[in-house]
Every structure is written in structure tokens, then in C-alpha cells.
Amino acid sequence: MVSSSAGIVTGLTAAALVTIGVLAHQASVSVPDDLGRTGATVSPAPGAAKAPRDRRHPNALPAMSGTGERVVYSVDDDRVWLVGPGNKVRRTFEVTPSTVDPTPGAYTVTSRSNRITGSDGIPVEHVVRFAGAQGVAIGFSAAVDGSTAAPDPDRPTGGIRESRADGDAMWKFATIGRQVVVVP
Numbered sequence: 001m002v003s004s005s006a007g008i009v010t011g012l013t014a015a016a017l018v019t020i021g022v023l024a025h026q027a028s029v030s031v032p033d034d035l036g037r038t039g040a041t042v043s044p045a046p047g048a049a050k051a052p053r054d055r056r057h058p059n060a061l062p063a064m065s066g067t068g069e070r071v072v073y074s075v076d077d078d079r080v081w082l083v084g085p086g087n088k089v090r091r092t093f094e095v096t097p098s099t100v101d102p103t104p105g106a107y108t109v110t111s112r113s114n115r116i117t118g119s120d121g122i123p124v125e126h127v128v129r130f131a132g133a134q135g136v137a138i139g140f141s142a143a144v145d146g147s148t149a150a151p152d153p154d155r156p157t158g159g160i161r162e163s164r165a166d167g168d169a170m171w172k173f174a175t176i177g178r179q180v181v182v183v184p
Contacts, residue, residue: 059092062183066106070179071130071140071170073160075101080140080162082173091169095140096148096161102131102138107180112171115144118159120151125164126171130180132158140174142167 061081065072072081078097084090113127119136122143129139138158146164151157162170174180 061087061089061092065183066179066181068179070181071109071174072181072183073102073140074183075104076184080160080166080170082169090173091166093162093166093169095166096150098136098138098157098159098161099151099153100134100136100138100156100158102133102182104182104184107131107182109174109176109178109180111139112174112176118143119157120155120159122147124159124161126167127159128170128174130174131182140167140170 061072061083062074067087069085070083072083075097078095080093080095081089082091107130109128109130111129115123115125116127118124118141124141125144127139127141129137131138134156136156136158139160140162141159142162142164148161148163151159
């Protein structure tokens with residue numbers, strides 16, 4: 001009788017773990033709009049001026065983009081900075097924006113997927129999600145085929161596309177909980 005009880009407990013435990021895994025996967029592919037929002041430490045007021053840029057060095061880290069290790073994404077410049085300790089830029093690169101932009105502010109990485117099919121139907125890798133807007137999860141990703149073509153403007157997408165090399169760097173740097181600062 002003891003062995004049959006142990007079998008039942010083992011079976012129930014296994015079923016519970018499978019259920020948790022399925023729910024975790026579903027949650028990772030449908031991040032709600034407000035999940036991952038942090039305090040408004042960087043959020044400008046509506047209609048606030050664009051963060052000042054160094055005109056002589058257009059790739060320079062934007063002023064007022066926070067402190068500490070973080071990812072900085074400029075919506076207007078379609079550029080990303082991976083910022084390490086001491087406010088040192090480890091890498092900066094251009095991206096192809098999605099059709100739905102995140103609101104400027106401070107976020108955290110909420111989920112990641114190694115390889116999936118993007119909302120535009122293109123296979124992507126190294127997906128790093130940090131925000132949501134208009135019912136769309138927003139994050140960085142690289143197309144498996146290396147393409148960075150602009151998305152269909154009539155289709156709401158949240159994939160901010162980067163090259164595969166930049167996607168690899170983002171994947172290594174932007175782990176769960178890493179801060180992402182979005183500036184105008």
C-alpha cells in the first residue's frame with residue numbers, strides 16, 4: 001500500500017510541474033502592458049523635450065538615461081546602448097523599430113525566449129521582452145535569417161530587430177531583471 005501511495009504522489013507532483021511549465025510558457029509569450037514597469041525614475045512628463053544629444057558624437061549615450069548597468073533604447077534614434085559598470089558603454093548599435101513603440105520610461109527585462117516565431121511570422125532568436133503596449137509584447141530580437149527589414153506598418157508588432165551579432169550581445173547582457181531605459 002505504501003508504494004501505491006508514493007506512486008500517486010509522484011504522479012500528482014509530475015502533473016503539477018507540467019502544468020506550471022505550460023503556464024509559465026504561456027505567460028512568457030503574452031506579457032501584459034504594465035508588467036515589468038518600474039518606478040518613474042526616468043519617465044519624462046507627456047510632451048517633455050527629447051533628451052539632449054551630443055551633436056558631435058551621435059553614438060554617445062543620451063543624457064538623462066539613468067545610471068548603473070542597463071540597456072538604453074532611443075525610440076527617435078533607433079539605437080541601443082548596452083551600459084556596463086561605471087556608466088561605460090559596452091556596445092551600441094542601430095535597430096529596426098517595431099510598429100508599436102514603448103513609452104519612454106524605466107522597465108525591466110521580464111522574459112526571454114531563445115528561438116520563436118515573431119508576431120510578424122519571421123523566425124527570431126534571442127528575444128528579450130521588457131514592455132507591452134496596445135496589447136503587444138515589446139522586446140529586442142534578431143531574425144534567424146539575419147534580415148532587419150522594416151515591419152508592415154499596418155500590422156502591430158513589438159519586435160525591435162537587431163543584427164544577429166547584436167542579438168547575441170543583447171542576449172548575454174540583458175538577463176531577467178536587467179533594467180531597460182527607453183528615451184525619446
